[in-house]
Structure formats: structure tokens, C-alpha cells
Amino acid sequence: MKPTPPAIHNAFDILEAFQDGQREFTAQEFHKKLNISLSTQYRVLHALEDRGYLRRDTQTGRYRLGFKFLQVGNLALEQEEIVETSRGILQDMCDETKETIQLGILEGVEVLYIKTIESPLPLRYVLQPGFRTPSYCVAAGKAILAYESEDKISRVIRAGLRRFTKKTICTTTALKRELADVRRGGYAVNWGEMRKSGRGVYAPVFDYSGRVAAAVGLSVPPERFTHKRLPSLAEVVRRCAEEISSRLGAVPLKTSATTGENEAASLAEAPIRSKQRGGSNRKPEKSGRKNDTSG
Amino acid sequence: MKPTPPAIHNAFDILEAFQDGQREFTAQEFHKKLNISLSTQYRVLHALEDRGYLRRDTQTGRYRLGFKFLQVGNLALEQEEIVETSRGILQDMCDETKETIQLGILEGVEVLYIKTIESPLPLRYVLQPGFRTPSYCVAAGKAILAYESEDKISRVIRAGLRRFTKKTICTTTALKRELADVRRGGYAVNWGEMRKSGRGVYAPVFDYSGRVAAAVGLSVPPERFTHKRLPSLAEVVRRCAEEISSRLGAVPLKTSATTGENEAASLAEAPIRSKQRGGSNRKPEKSGRKNDTSG
DNA sequence: CAATAAATTCCCATATTTAGAAATTTCATG
DNA sequence: CATGAAATTTCTAAATATGGGAATTTATTG
Structure with a gap:
């Protein structure tokens, strides 16, 4: 070998x-x-x-x-353009909401938090950068999965939907329904699916190719995460996520219309490094391959 | 060998x-x-x-x-008790001053910034964690050197006092005088000694053994670093540095009395490793014995 | 689509690293 | 200060990685 x-x-x-x-x-x-x-x-x-x-x-x-x-670790961070691109925006989000701002990506079947700006308030919820969580039971993960390929999603499912709290989404159908909800609203919410006292709102960030590249949002202690406050937080998160996306060259997409699902599906499986990459003039087409094998 | x-x-x-x-x-x-x-x-x-x-x-x-x-890089950070110990205090400092807070240590002859909390203001001065600067021409460095052993100081001097700006301290006597000033006041100030637009106030942090372990303080853009404002900033910095020190088990020390010089001098001999930096160096084969010139 | 150039992997004799134990040093304790 | 235990370094045969070129695969170009 x-x-x-x-x-x-x-x-x-x-x-x-x-x-x-x-x-x-x-x-x-x-x-x-x-x-x-x-x-x-x-x-x-x-x-x-x-x-x-x-x-x-x-x-x-x-x-x-x-x-x-x-x-060297910080180098890895600085060299990640999404981190650099979003730097100012994340700080603005924090100033505006006074909550912890985090940027996460999907690595394997887990969410990896790569950037954190801590809430200035004494009571705060923080995952240190470098921390990983399952993707299916946190807001950042759901925000990404909602726009990921079927393949990635089923890989997450195959990895197992372990129960952490009584709120955890543990079935395929429930998860797919949840992801559809996320696509409808343009953001994902977590009311304690992984940890009883974990709350968050995250929205997806897209890059120039239209693929979901990350999720940005805020992690909030339950005391400050009320139904009343959620809409305004979600709005901030969505607006900032869109701003980052556009800085990355993404074309603004409507929340419920274009799912992003199909584009992503076309370049699903990628362990083979011999992917057809030559097409610099050939942008990823939305091949009509909507295999909805759900249900 | x-x-x-x-x-x-x-x-x-x-x-x-x-x-x-x-x-x-x-x-x-x-x-x-x-x-x-x-x-x-x-x-x-x-x-x-x-x-x-x-x-x-x-x-x-x-x-x-x-x-x-x-x-793993973040692990290194989390496992540094001084970072963990000071976490809340640093955030408080930032809330209070609205300026960038940084924690630096002396590694070799350089200052290594290990923790940063960025100013919420749009105009801000930030060194990313992991960044290094010479020690003799930044506030953090001077705050540490002022309480370091003679041996460390002369090593810094031997490494060369290069001029960066017209404010840079470039002579041995000037540096020693400056460090004495720092000891008198309990904090160090930088009015652009390394970069024309770099300003900062830093105070030393001591550990339980009385040795200087780090410097904490704030980096400020020149627009907000006025003579008028300096005393209050310095006061915040000094107070917080002392708080961190006491959490590390240090006995509170009077600003000018105990120099800390002697204690530190006793374990002067430290691994000289700052030989290689900047990456493109092939590893220099380590010679079998070290030239001990300390005596 | 063929031909050419570049990048990557394969192959194998040689030099280096490795594992394990023995020798040495360092540390703890009476 | 001597003694014993633990940690670290040294030593050597055996296993393994190394380097250079050839073979293969992959990209580029007409």
C-alpha cells in the first residue's frame, strides 16, 4: 500500500x-x-x-x-480565506448581539469550529476553536447539512444519530424534515439537542461556486435565548452570513427557492483526488440528478 | 551526539x-x-x-x-494555565477599555503573543496570537525584561538592538534605564518603538515563584493613545496584571522594591532554542556540548 | 484526439533508523 | 552521605526508510 x-x-x-x-x-x-x-x-x-x-x-x-x-496553527487559520474574509463581520455581530460568535465548517461528519469571538457578557457559551461536535445536533451543523449533498448527509446518518438529550434528532426522517425547515428559513436553531444548556442560531455561508462552505452564528446560554429574542438574532445571523457569502463571491440566493442541493450533489463523492478539475471554464452545472431517496 | x-x-x-x-x-x-x-x-x-x-x-x-x-495548537493554549487563569480578566479589560488586549510571554529573546482579545472598535491594533516581536522595543517585552534575570537581558542585548523607528531604544544604557523606569512604575509603555503606529501599555504578570511569567496589556492605535488617557489605561493594566498574578499564586509585590532579579538568576541557564526560526532553515546539527559562558 | 510534458508512483540496493537490553546517570530516601 | 530505584542514554543486530531513476499516470497543448 x-x-x-x-x-x-x-x-x-x-x-x-x-x-x-x-x-x-x-x-x-x-x-x-x-x-x-x-x-x-x-x-x-x-x-x-x-x-x-x-x-x-x-x-x-x-x-x-x-x-x-x-x-503554525494560527497560520492555518489565517490562511483560510473564509476566516479572513469574515473577520470584521464576526466582530460586528458580536458587538451587535453581545453573544459568542462562531464560525464552523463541516469536516468529515463533524462540525469543526474554526473561529470564535467570545461574548463580552459574564455568562457565555463558548466552544474553543478546534473543537468538534457532531453535525446533526448543533445549529452550525444543521445549517451546513441543509445545503450539503445527499451523499454527505447520508454519510452523517450512517455514522449514527446518537441521542444526547431528549431534544436530539435521532431519526433519518426527522433529520431530513429538520433540514428542509432550515432551507425554508435560511437558518438553523438548536434548542439543546446536544447539550441541555446549548443554544444557537446559525446560517450557512456559501462560496463563489455556490457550495456551502461554513456556518456562522451565535451560541447563547439558555437564559438569554428566548422565543421572543430569536427572530432578531436569526435575522442578524442571516444577514451576516449573506454578507460573508457575497464577499466570497457567492451569488445571493433566495432562502427557499434554490436549494443548493443539486449543485452540491454533482460533486458529491470526492475521495479520489483525480476529480475533473480542469474545467476552469466549465462551472459546476446543476445536473438534474434529484435522487430523492428519502422516505 | x-x-x-x-x-x-x-x-x-x-x-x-x-x-x-x-x-x-x-x-x-x-x-x-x-x-x-x-x-x-x-x-x-x-x-x-x-x-x-x-x-x-x-x-x-x-x-x-x-x-x-x-x-492541537489550541490545546497548547488551553493547557497554558496563565491563559486559562486570565481568560475572564482579559475580557473584562477589553470591555472596560474597548481596546485590544494581549497576553505575551518571553520566548528566547522575543515576545510571543499567546492570547488576543480584539478591540470592538473598528480601528484597532492587533497582533495575532502566535506572532513574535523583538522584546526590547515593545511594551510587553519591556514589561517582562524589567523583571527578568541579568542573564536574559544581556542575551537580548547580545542578540542586537536593531533600530526600527527613531523611537527605538538601541543602546544598552538606554535600555537599562528604561527597564529601571518600568520597575519604578510597574508598567511599560511603547510610543512607537517598533512600528511608527504601534502603541501599548503592558504590565508584568508573576507566578507563584515570584518570577515574571508574562506581560498583559493593551495595544492601541495612536489616535486613541493620548498622554491624557495613558494613566487610566496603565492603571487598568496594572490592576489586572496584579489580579492575574495573584490568581497564579504570586505574592503581591511593591512596584519598585523586589526586583525578582535574583530569584530568576538562579535558574538562568535555559535551553537556547531560538536559533532556528522562519522555517526555511535546515536543521542545524546540534553540537555535543554547549559553551557555557555563564559563570 | 494525439502527442508531449509534467507529476506521481514504483522499484531496489544501500544507508539509517529501530528495538531491546545493558550501561550510565539522575533522583529519592533512609 | 550512602543506597536503591527510576529515568535516560548508549550500543548493536535486524528491520526499515531512503534516494535516484524508471515506469506509470495525469495534465497540457496543438
Whole structure:
């Protein structure tokens, strides 16, 4: 197949070991956790330390994540044009609503939050950038899925609609109905489908090709997320999402008419890197392939 | 005498290639830039792509930084207790001053900004987290250096006091005088020493051991940085820095009395790693022993 | 649509890394 | 300050990655 250098995997295994919350490791702890042979592991540790990806606590001598990651990680963010494009708008949204603004994308079957502006209010709901959630049970995810290809949606469904709260949407039909609702309104709402106290309104962001690229919106603690307030929040979110879309070169689309579903469906499955990309003069046609296999 | 696996360096060389601003690379571009043998390079690229550190643009097929970096990079941030400890305080500072709040640490001879809360005002001065500046010519740097060991300070001086603007402090004596001033007042000010339009007030943050751990403060566009306003800003900054320090377990210290110099001097010898930066450096082979000139 | 150029993968002898244990150093404890 | 335990480095045969070119695939052009 394709053998990849084990040293690389060792390196990232070590770095990713921090993902379950532990913030300091001794060499022995790495060893126990990862089963890398000790001599090899020490070589890797030294390499990572030299490069600034690991550092040793001055006091304890234990390993911690280095700041080099912050540097490169932030690069990844800056280089994402959608983040740069929306920077000012997100801040404006926050100023206007005083709520936490977040920008999320669909990665795999999950939502990955890539940008956060925290609410200035003391009580706030925040997911740190880099955080992932299931897509089918958060507003950002539903906002994206509503305009994604059938293929992506069924992949999400196949991955399982696990129940988190009693509000969680757990059946295919309910989810499809919900997504249709989202398309009708142009935004998605979450009344605690993943966490009892999680609330949010998100709207989809489209790029120049008409595909849904992200979802932008706000996460609000239940205390401030009332039925009365929702319409105005939703309006802000929708307006800002459209503004970002247009800056990305998207043509404004009417909320319920053009579903976006078909365009997206045409370039559904994409694990093969040999996609027909040559068509710079050939824009993705809306092939009439409306296989509504739902129901 | 410690050979580190080249595969690891290849991997990070590739990832760090993005540091000079280019956000898409073809395999050939990596090859030209890094001189890694093609077959090896492809193996590395595949490994990085598999792990999510690189991804290929759907359109162009070119390589871009993946979001995995965001995840792990943010981990590094969350796991830095000073960031967590100060989270609320920084937000409060921002609410109170409406200016950009930043938290910086000294890494090597440079200041590394690790946390930023952007001003809500349209005109604002922001350094993205992960950004580095020289330490001797920014407020954050001076706030830290003022309480650092002689050893650290002379290392900064040896690294060179380059002139950026006509305000830049470029001589040893001037710098030492400035740092003494900082110690007297408990905060540092920058009136454009690095960039003509850069202004800031920063105060040092100390940890439980009494060492200076960071600097916190605000970066302000010149239009809003008046002599009249400075005292109140400085007061906010000092108060918040002290609050963070005390949360870190520091004993409150009088502004001019304890220098912190001696405590810090005792553990002067620190890993010298700021040799390599800016990405395009091939790893310099580490010599077996360090020239200890500290005595 | 064919021909050409470029990009990517495959192949294999050679050099390097790896794993495991032993030797050494560092740290904790009486 | 000596002793024992743990952590880290060193050492070597064996396994594996590496690099360079050839073969293949993919893009570009007339």
C-alpha cells in the first residue's frame, strides 16, 4: 500500500497524546501510553523539543506542548480565506448581539469550529476553536447539512444519530424534515439537542461556486435565548452570513427557492483526488440528478 | 551526539514552509524549496495528509495546512494555565477599555503573543496570537525584561538592538534605564518603538515563584493613545496584571522594591532554542556540548 | 484526439533508523 | 552521605526508510 514513515507517526502520536486533557507527560507516561520503544521515543522527543513543538516545564522537567503549535496553527487559520474574509463581520455581530460568535465548517461528519469571538457578557457559551461536535445536533451543523449533498448527509446518518438529550434528532426522517425547515428559513436553531444548556442560531455561508462552505452564528446560554429574542438574532445571523457569502463571491440566493442541493450533489463523492478539475471554464452545472431517496 | 529522525524534520520542514505566507504548495514547490528527495517527500506528504495536518484544496489539488493544527495548537493554549487563569480578566479589560488586549510571554529573546482579545472598535491594533516581536522595543517585552534575570537581558542585548523607528531604544544604557523606569512604575509603555503606529501599555504578570511569567496589556492605535488617557489605561493594566498574578499564586509585590532579579538568576541557564526560526532553515546539527559562558 | 510534458508512483540496493537490553546517570530516601 | 530505584542514554543486530531513476499516470497543448 503506502508505507508512511513511522517516525512521523510517533511524533504526532506523542503530540496528540495531549488531546485527552493531560497537560504534562513524563517520558515514561508517553511510553506507557503509546508503546513506542524507549530509545526511539527519546529520539523523537528530542526532535520535537528542538523544534519547539514540545517544551519541558522548567520546574518539573515534564513535557508540555510547545508554542510552535500556536504559531503554525494560527497560520492555518489565517490562511483560510473564509476566516479572513469574515473577520470584521464576526466582530460586528458580536458587538451587535453581545453573544459568542462562531464560525464552523463541516469536516468529515463533524462540525469543526474554526473561529470564535467570545461574548463580552459574564455568562457565555463558548466552544474553543478546534473543537468538534457532531453535525446533526448543533445549529452550525444543521445549517451546513441543509445545503450539503445527499451523499454527505447520508454519510452523517450512517455514522449514527446518537441521542444526547431528549431534544436530539435521532431519526433519518426527522433529520431530513429538520433540514428542509432550515432551507425554508435560511437558518438553523438548536434548542439543546446536544447539550441541555446549548443554544444557537446559525446560517450557512456559501462560496463563489455556490457550495456551502461554513456556518456562522451565535451560541447563547439558555437564559438569554428566548422565543421572543430569536427572530432578531436569526435575522442578524442571516444577514451576516449573506454578507460573508457575497464577499466570497457567492451569488445571493433566495432562502427557499434554490436549494443548493443539486449543485452540491454533482460533486458529491470526492475521495479520489483525480476529480475533473480542469474545467476552469466549465462551472459546476446543476445536473438534474434529484435522487430523492428519502422516505 | 543525538541523531534525530530525518522523517520528523522533513515533516515539520514541510509544515513550516507555510510560514512565509504562501498558502498553497504543489509537491514540486515543496521539493524545490526543501530539497527533499521526491519519493521520500511524497511519503511524508501522504502521512501528513492522512493525519489531517495537510489537506488538498478540492479545486486545485494543491496542499494547504490542515485544521488538525488548529486543534492541537489550541490545546497548547488551553493547557497554558496563565491563559486559562486570565481568560475572564482579559475580557473584562477589553470591555472596560474597548481596546485590544494581549497576553505575551518571553520566548528566547522575543515576545510571543499567546492570547488576543480584539478591540470592538473598528480601528484597532492587533497582533495575532502566535506572532513574535523583538522584546526590547515593545511594551510587553519591556514589561517582562524589567523583571527578568541579568542573564536574559544581556542575551537580548547580545542578540542586537536593531533600530526600527527613531523611537527605538538601541543602546544598552538606554535600555537599562528604561527597564529601571518600568520597575519604578510597574508598567511599560511603547510610543512607537517598533512600528511608527504601534502603541501599548503592558504590565508584568508573576507566578507563584515570584518570577515574571508574562506581560498583559493593551495595544492601541495612536489616535486613541493620548498622554491624557495613558494613566487610566496603565492603571487598568496594572490592576489586572496584579489580579492575574495573584490568581497564579504570586505574592503581591511593591512596584519598585523586589526586583525578582535574583530569584530568576538562579535558574538562568535555559535551553537556547531560538536559533532556528522562519522555517526555511535546515536543521542545524546540534553540537555535543554547549559553551557555557555563564559563570 | 494525439502527442508531449509534467507529476506521481514504483522499484531496489544501500544507508539509517529501530528495538531491546545493558550501561550510565539522575533522583529519592533512609 | 550512602543506597536503591527510576529515568535516560548508549550500543548493536535486524528491520526499515531512503534516494535516484524508471515506469506509470495525469495534465497540457496543438
